[in-house]
Amino acid sequence: xxxxxxxxxxxxxxxxxxxxxxxxxxxxxxxxxxxxxxxxxxxxxxxxxxxxxxxxxxxxxxxxxxxxxxxxxxxxxxxxxxxxxxxxxxxxxxxxxxxxxxxxxxxxxxxxxxxxxxxxxxxxxxxxxxxxxxxxxxxxxxxxxxxxxxxxxxxxxxxxxxxxxxxxxxxxxxxxxxxxxxxxxxxxxxxxxxxxxxxxxxxxxxxxxxxxxxxxxxxxxxxxxxxxxxxxxxxxxxxxxxxxxxxxxxxxxxxxxx
Numbered sequence: 096x097x098x099x100x101x102x103x104x105x106x107x108x109x110x111x112x113x114x115x116x117x118x119x120x121x122x123x124x125x126x127x128x129x130x131x132x133x134x135x136x137x138x139x140x141x142x143x144x145x146x147x148x149x150x151x152x153x154x155x156x157x158x159x160x161x162x163x164x165x166x167x168x169x170x171x172x173x174x175x176x177x178x179x180x181x182x183x184x185x186x187x188x189x190x191x192x193x194x195x196x197x198x199x200x201x202x203x204x205x206x207x208x209x210x211x212x213x214x215x216x217x218x219x220x221x222x223x224x225x226x227x228x229x230x231x232x233x234x235x236x237x238x239x240x241x242x243x244x245x246x247x248x249x250x251x252x253x254x255x256x257x258x259x260x261x262x263x264x265x266x267x268x269x270x271x272x273x274x275x276x277x278x279x280x281x282x283x284x285x286x287x288x289x290x291x292x293x294x295x296x297x298x299x300x301x302x303x304x305x306x307x308x309x310x311x312x313x314x315x316x317x318x319x320x321x322x323x324x325x326x327x328x329x330x331x332x333x334x335x336x337x338x339x340x341x342x343x344x345x346x347x348x349x350x351x352x353x
Contacts, residue, residue: 100146
């Protein structure tokens with residue numbers, strides 16, 4: 096079977112890869128082989144033929160193209176526009192004992208996110224993260240896609256993607272509870288969760304928009320008033336966070352046993 100790499104079995108890139116394969120009628124656990132490779136090692140492993148494709152965050156997709164060994168089939172924003180990605184997480188114990196520290200971190204993240212969302216600041220951002228202490232990749236490779244300028248190396252040349260990476264705009268870093276529900280539906284869909292989970296209780300325990308809103312209020316920042324929202328991904332299947340188990344079971348390609 097074909098081999099595809101992702102960064103962590105229950106992680107975001109694994110879920111994007113699984114969702115994309117599933118939409119094409121391919122069961123990622125039965126029809127292909129999935130392997131785990133750390134992001135900075137993706138390109139090197141593809142060079143030696145360890146996998147046929149991979150799903151990873153930037154700049155490693157752009158790096159594969161720059162090195163002449165790959166092309167982009169689809170971007171994750173094309174799979175799910177304005178999708179969630181990384182999280183800022185604390186243990187409950189730490190958050191309860193250090194509320195001021197948690198708020199300070201969230202305020203710093205907000206300020207950084209707003210700064211990065213200004214396209215004029217992104218060349219500086221690319222230069223900073225390109226350094227050996229961080230990504231260790233040429234800033235020129237990082238900057239293009241950070242600005243929303245994509246060349247998929249598919250013969251169609253460069254194009255601008257209006258849905259380029261956001262860090263605060265469009266509610267990008269708001270901890271939507273519906274996002275947590277969606278992840279659980281995919282864990283359920285692929286058999287990572289054997290029985291129907293208590294979606295609401297689990298998500299309410301982990302996602303804390305109340306803390307986010309408290310910080311936003313102190314900073315005078317407007318944030319969403321709802322905790323849940325419906326979504327439609329690229330395959331046209333509607334996700335209703337109020338009906339998670341029904342959604343998980345709605346896919347023709349799944350590994351649900353009970």
